[in-house]
Amino acid sequence: xxxxFELIRLVADQAQAKGEGVAVGIxxxxxxxxxKPGHELVAAMDTLNAGVHFFPDVDPADxxxxxxxxxxxxxxxxxxxxxxxxxxxxxxxxxxxWLRGFMKGFRMLADEFGVGLVGGDTCTGPLSVTVTxxxxxxxxxxxxxSTAHAGDLVVVSGELGSAAYALWLRARDGAVxxxxxxxxxxxxxxxxxxxxxxxxATACIDISDGxxxxxxxxxxxxxxxxxxxxxxxxxxxxxxxxxxKLRLPLQLVSGDDYELCFTWPAARxxxxxxxxxxxxxxxxxxxxxxxxxxxxxxxxDGRIFEPEHTGHQHFQ
Amino acid sequence: xxxxFELIRLVADQAQAKGEGVAVGIxxxxxxxxxKPGHELVAAMDTLNAGVHFFPDVDPADxxxxxxxxxxxxxxxxxxxxxxxxxxxxxxxxxxxWLRGFMKGFRMLADEFGVGLVGGDTCTGPLSVTVTxxxxxxxxxxxxxSTAHAGDLVVVSGELGSAAYALWLRARDGAVxxxxxxxxxxxxxxxxxxxxxxxxATACIDISDGxxxxxxxxxxxxxxxxxxxxxxxxxxxxxxxxxxKLRLPLQLVSGDDYELCFTWPAARxxxxxxxxxxxxxxxxxxxxxxxxxxxxxxxxDGRIFEPEHTGHQHFQ
Numbered sequence: 001x002x003x004x005f006e007l008i009r010l011v012a013d014q015a016q017a018k019g020e021g022v023a024v025g026i027x028x029x030x031x032x033x034x035x036k037p038g039h040e041l042v043a044a045m046d047t048l049n050a051g052v053h054f055f056p057d058v059d060p061a062d063x064x065x066x067x068x069x070x071x072x073x074x075x076x077x078x079x080x081x082x083x084x085x086x087x088x089x090x091x092x093x094x095x096x097x098w099l100r101g102f103m104k105g106f107r108m109l110a111d112e113f114g115v116g117l118v119g120g121d122t123c124t125g126p127l128s129v130t131v132t133x134x135x136x137x138x139x140x141x142x143x144x145x146s147t148a149h150a151g152d153l154v155v156v157s158g159e160l161g162s163a164a165y166a167l168w169l170r171a172r173d174g175a176v177x178x179x180x181x182x183x184x185x186x187x188x189x190x191x192x193x194x195x196x197x198x199x200x201a202t203a204c205i206d207i208s209d210g211x212x213x214x215x216x217x218x219x220x221x222x223x224x225x226x227x228x229x230x231x232x233x234x235x236x237x238x239x240x241x242x243x244x245k246l247r248l249p250l251q252l253v254s255g256d257d258y259e260l261c262f263t264w265p266a267a268r269x270x271x272x273x274x275x276x277x278x279x280x281x282x283x284x285x286x287x288x289x290x291x292x293x294x295x296x297x298x299x300x301d302g303r304i305f306e307p308e309h310t311g312h313q314h315f316q
Numbered sequence: 317x318x319x320x321f322e323l324i325r326l327v328a329d330q331a332q333a334k335g336e337g338v339a340v341g342i343x344x345x346x347x348x349x350x351x352k353p354g355h356e357l358v359a360a361m362d363t364l365n366a367g368v369h370f371f372p373d374v375d376p377a378d379x380x381x382x383x384x385x386x387x388x389x390x391x392x393x394x395x396x397x398x399x400x401x402x403x404x405x406x407x408x409x410x411x412x413x414w415l416r417g418f419m420k421g422f423r424m425l426a427d428e429f430g431v432g433l434v435g436g437d438t439c440t441g442p443l444s445v446t447v448t449x450x451x452x453x454x455x456x457x458x459x460x461x462s463t464a465h466a467g468d469l470v471v472v473s474g475e476l477g478s479a480a481y482a483l484w485l486r487a488r489d490g491a492v493x494x495x496x497x498x499x500x501x502x503x504x505x506x507x508x509x510x511x512x513x514x515x516x517a518t519a520c521i522d523i524s525d526g527x528x529x530x531x532x533x534x535x536x537x538x539x540x541x542x543x544x545x546x547x548x549x550x551x552x553x554x555x556x557x558x559x560x561k562l563r564l565p566l567q568l569v570s571g572d573d574y575e576l577c578f579t580w581p582a583a584r585x586x587x588x589x590x591x592x593x594x595x596x597x598x599x600x601x602x603x604x605x606x607x608x609x610x611x612x613x614x615x616x617d618g619r620i621f622e623p624e625h626t627g628h629q630h631f632q
Binding site: 023024027028029030031032033034035039040041042043044045046047049050051052053074075077078080084086087088090118119120121123124125126128130132133134135137139140142144145146204205206221 | 339340343344345346347348349350351355356357358359360361362363365366367368369390391393394396400402403404406434435436437439440441442444446448449450453455456458460461462520521522537
């Protein structure tokens with residue numbers, strides 16, 4: 001059993017050395033950070049709880065990685081560049097080995113994007129992690145959910161359904177292919193893509209609650225609706241071969257993809273390919289915004305498909 | 317049982333209307349906030365867990381208030397002015413009434429200091445609250461722990477031991493006087509005092525883990541030690557009359573006071589009275605910084621008193 005002060009020291013030691021723009025990092029009552037001239041601050045905060053968002057016996061490094069990833073994904077969806085994070089970890093016991101493993105995963109992703117860990121908390125309690133991610137976006141240039149227009153194309157990055165399929169297999173004690181496991185445990189936030197969408201995409205969100213729910217947020221915030229072309233949903237080969245009845249719910253209504261869903265002017269459809277090439281991220285046009293509110297999923301023959309539920313809601 | 321989206325809406329409705337400097341508040345992937353020219357950003361994050369930091373049957377309004385108070389106290393200790401907060405609430409069930417009560421307390425304190433709630437999370441899990449508070453301090457003007465000098469006076473605001481005495485009484489099913497209960501449940505962060513300390517105090521910390529532990533942080537960060545005059549410890553009359561054997565540990569090593577402890581040039585001792593008058597906050601000189609590392613508690617006759625433990629450590 002390790003004391004709180006020692007655990008804080010452990011986290012501080014594992015954190016990046018004093019990063020860019022950090023006047024005061026871990027070790028005082030609060031962090032002091034230098035703003036980026038001409039930019040606005042972007043702040044996201046997400047919690048992951050044992051037994052709800054992850055299995056209690058999770059590899060701590062995977063949890064450390066993911067707790068930051070879900071927050072950087074939110075920053076990416078705003079078109080912003082992450083710079084700092086605050087981290088609060090609650091643990092039943094002060095387990096230094098566990099925390100060291102956690103920090104290894106956290107730091108791997110933090111280093112990838114140059115994110116400095118500047119503060120937070122460690123305390124006793126049921127296993128739970130909360131991260132606040134802070135970043136910058138050029139003043140007035142953030143991506144919103146509320147600015148899509150009827151007629152815009154709907155585009156998603158990467159593939160859909162792999163993380164949910166990994167969970168589905170796990171729940172049935174099936175072997176989980178590595179690429180599905182990576183999608184679940186090590187999603188790479190689409191930070192570079194998000195930055196390139198600024199000034200180009202008309203609206204953007206990250207897909208954490210499932211495509212139908214998250215595109216639904218864009219649609220309702222923008223005062224319109226959307227149609228999804230089921231034949232266009234991108235999937236890894238392992239998901240693509242699944243029976244439709246299993247595959248479509250995984251792709252449409254399960255959460256945890258952490259891809260970006262954005263809208264794009266139809267007149268500039270050709271630019272999407274260039275954007276994909278420039279960022280190295282697969283991009284798929286999966287539908288369009290329409291006047292009529294609501295999200296409709298359309299089969300290739302024009303019929304409407306009704307997914308069983310409309311997204312991952314933690315309180316249902 | 318209420319859905320997550322409805323709970324987020326409830327929090328958003330209860331939050332301040334779009335506050336100063338808020339370009340994008342609750343309702344998108346992240347908040348977008350305008351920096352304050354000439355200032356640095358100050359960020360603190362604290363978690364409160366049921367059964368560790370509060371009783372599971374706590375009045376939700378008290379918890380809402382305190383979850384913000386402990387964070388604003390950290391900002392106060394840096395000399396900064398709070399402006400925004402992010403809030404993550406985990407609850408076993410989506411209980412809208414409970415959350416409404418929680419937000420009432422949170423908002424009462426947020427309104428007091430003009431703090432805008434700009435984002436966060438609500439999810440299923442054991443009852444737990446994490447707040448990130450964001451504020452501003454004039455560039456280069458923050459108060460630190462590490463800048464005290466041997467010879468400086470040690471000053472504390474308000475009184476010590478009331479919150480701990482309330483807890484002590486509760487644990488013994490005793491009636492708790494209202495002023496002790498307020499000290500425990502509704503501590504008022506010393507934001508105005510903190511701001512006035514900038515450019516005057518040599519170092520500062522908030523007393524959350526007990527005076528000996530927190531003054532110990534100033535001392536070790538500053539490379540010196542401190543002596544506390546036991547006769548000078550400020551207490552409410554209800555605490556002052558307690559037997560010394562009970563009173564001193566409550567004042568020295570119990571947490572939850574959320575007063576400021578700061579160091580002050582001895583040559584300017586007279587200014588402390590003016591500062592107290594200007595801020596309306598009682599200020600007591602309780603000791604002095606010394607060369608020799610460590611914290612010594614001295615009786616009026618010069619003898620050394622050894623408190624039983626050196627502060628509230630969540631992992632012991």
